[in-house]
Amino acid sequence: MPGDAAAQERLQAAVRRMCDRMHARGPDAIGFCDDAGAGLSLGHRRLSILDLESRADQPMVSADGRYVIVYNGEIYNFRELRQSAEREGIRFRTQSDTEVLLELFAHQGEAMLPRLRGMFALAIWDRQVRHVFLARDPYGIKPLYVGRTKDGWLFASQVKALMTSGMVSNAPDPIGQAGFWMLGSVPEPHTWYRDIQALPAGHSAYLTESGMQPPRRFRDIGDAWRQGPIPVPEESMVREHVRAALQDSVQSHLVSDVPVGVFLSGGVDSGSLAALMKQAGSIDLQGITIAFREFSGRHEDEVPMAVQLAARYGVTHHIRTVTRQEFNDDLPQLLNAMDQPSVDGINTWYASKAVAELGLKVVVSGVGGDELFQGYSSFQRLPRLVSRWGRLSRLPGAKMLSRKAMALAVRRSGNQRWQHAPDWLRSISGAWWLGRGLFSPADLPALMGEDQAAAATQDFDPNSWIGRMSGILPADPRLALALIESTTYLRNQLLRDSDWASMDHSVELRTPLVDAMLLDALTPVLAGFAGGAGKAMLAQAPVxxxxxxxxxxxxxxxxxPMASWLAPAATLLGETHASAVAADWPRRWAMTVAGAMP
Known part of the structure; x- marks a missing residue:
């Protein structure tokens, strides 16, 4: 919005502070575009991966001079889109995906969005109409936050960057904070702060002189599960279909002008991806495994299986041991990097640290495999539990007995959420919440104050919270769980943690199993198979x-090994009851990360 010179000076200074805060996201180049007449300032930090020359730096201006883009992410099918555009007479000056995005928007507008395969958070300034177009990928792999100021709006890839601006209030968002305490991550579109919201995944929006227009959905990943299963041929044909779709996604995610590594655990997801990457032509593929002395010789130790996978598929293997002392030393940096409170992300932060130590900028992760292929045991356990509970609850005296049993569970565990089990187990949403939950609504007044807790959880019902995050659920409980997991735990925790944890080490993390085109290809044919069949087909995809x-x-x-790490770390954090920390580390860790927020 137009403003006076002093306001423009404050804005430009704020944007530069925000870029400084995000230095690790893009240490290779920095650029700005200021339009004093419009009251606009754009800043960008670049991690050079495609077209390493300065001609591909951002902000980038379109060939006709009308549009300016700042963008974070990768468009994996940009070369195909470029070839199509060239056939229509569009000419390009770089070899970057950024320019393809920019010129597609210049010629097609927001109609380009469904054609994009990749992860992206983008902003395009239209100098003629004087508005900013914002968009975010369908899964929400890349974050995009919008902050309200007294003068207008700011947007960035990090909540903490917006707070660094000095122009956004730190007043709390009761729903965002309550969601964190109950689930271990902040539920989108809410954030930790009242005046900052996430642009929802699969949405676009316009920032105009009159304000921010309501976001509009261009893609809902939930539709893939809601359509249910389709008639499928024999299983062998389905396996070939799964193999072809996975090969296509992996091949797409390898587009890069720098080497691409892989996180290699001892599991099916990362092992399959490493094998498929080698088969797709990755030369001297670097695989990174994180080891902990506390897990040595135990079932949790990923190293023996990772060694076996690396040898089988010809992966150059690096085992990086992380110690408790290193965790203690790194704790201040880790908490500073964590963009919003989360009870997860430490594993990815250390794996990304190991990637950066090898000089790599890009790594592939198997995150999302359990959601796509129904790999969690809960996909079989929870539907059975809800069904059995429904039958048991109709027996004489069942209500009184269940209340007594849950009261005993609360006393023994110290976790108030068990008091809700008789009611929550009536639905798949409630059962999921009971399993994933961290704190109970009854705990919230002590954590965030009576007024804030009441504002967030009046008439609390897990079904309504899930409905806001996931939309209409499929009737099939397994498909409902896949949708819930993908739009809550995967989006709000795993993907968000993957972003801040990798970017803090200037590493781009790619997710071939979190891909909207792969989802469309696989969900209809996998939906009709019993639990476990999908993961088996993933394991059978490599040759x-x-x-x-x-x-x-x-x-x-x-x-x-957080339980053993946090007990001695409690002294460092000012805790006085180290044994309590070790006994209930997820909730104590939640208090630690929440306390570190500005």
Whole structure:
């Protein structure tokens, strides 16, 4: 919006502070575009991955001079889009995906969005109409936040960058903070702060002189699950379909002008991706495994299986051991990097640190495989639990007995959420919340104050909260869980943590299993298969397929020995009851990360 010279000077200074805060996201180049007449300032930090020359730096101006883009992410099909545009007479000056985005928008406007395969948070300034177009990828892999100031609006890839501007209030968002305490991550579009909101995944919006227009959805990943299963041919044909779709996604995610590595755990997701990357032509593929002495010789130890996978598929293997002392030393930097409170992300932060130590800028992660292929045990366990609970609750005296049992569970665990089990187990949403939950609504007044807690959770119902995050759920409970996991835990925690944790080390993290085109290709054919079949097909996609020892191994997750680490770290953090920290580390860790927020 137009403003006086002093206001423009304040804005430009704020944008430069924000870029300084995000230095690690783009240490290779920095650029600005200031339009005093419009009251606009754009800043960008670049991590050079495609077209390493300065001609591809941002902000980038369109060939006709009308549009200016700042953008974070990668468009994996940009070369195909470029070739199509060239056939229509569009000419390009760089070899970057940024310019393809910019020129597509100049010629097609927001109609280009469904054609994009990739992860993106973008802003395009229209000098003629004087508005900013914002858009974010369908899964929400890349974050985009908009902050309200007394003079107008700011937007950035990080909440903490907006707070660094000095122009956005730090007043709390009750729903955002309550969501964190209950689930361990802040639910979008809310953030930790009242005046900052995330642009929802799969949405676009315009910032105009009259304000921010309501976001408009251009893609809802939930539609893939809501359509349900389609008639499929015999299983062998489905396996070939799955293999082809995975090969296509992996090949797309390898587009780069710098080497691409892979996180290599001992599991099906990362093992399959590493094998498919090698088969797609990755030369001297670097695989990174994180090791912990506390896990040595135990089931949680990923190293033995990762070594076996690396040898089988010809991956150059690097094992990086992380110690408790290193965690203690790194804790201030880690908390500073964490953009919003989360009870996860430490594993990805250390894996990304190891990637950067090898001189790599890009790494592939297997995140999202459990949501796409229904790999969590909850996909089988929770539907059975809800069904059985429905039958048991109709028995005489069941209500009184269940209340007594849950009261005992609360006393033994100290976790108030169990008091809600008789009601929450009536629905798949409630059962999911009970399993994923951290704190109970009853705990919130002590954590965030009576007034804030009341504002956030009056008439609390997990079904309504899930509905706001996930939309209409499919009738099939397994498909409903896949949608819930993808639009809550995956989006609000795993993907967000992947972004801040990797970017703090100037590493771009790519997710071939979190891909809207892959989702469209696989969900209809996998929806009709029983639990576990999808993960088996993922393991069978490489040639040769993954070893039986990997496939048959029970899931461990990408874990960190936080319980043993946090007990001695409690002294560093000012805690006085180290044993309590170790006994209930997720909730104590939640208090730690929340306390570190500005």
């Amino acid at each position: 040769p397929m993954l070893p039986d020892a990997i496939v048959d191994r029970s899931k461990t997750g990408f874990g960190v």
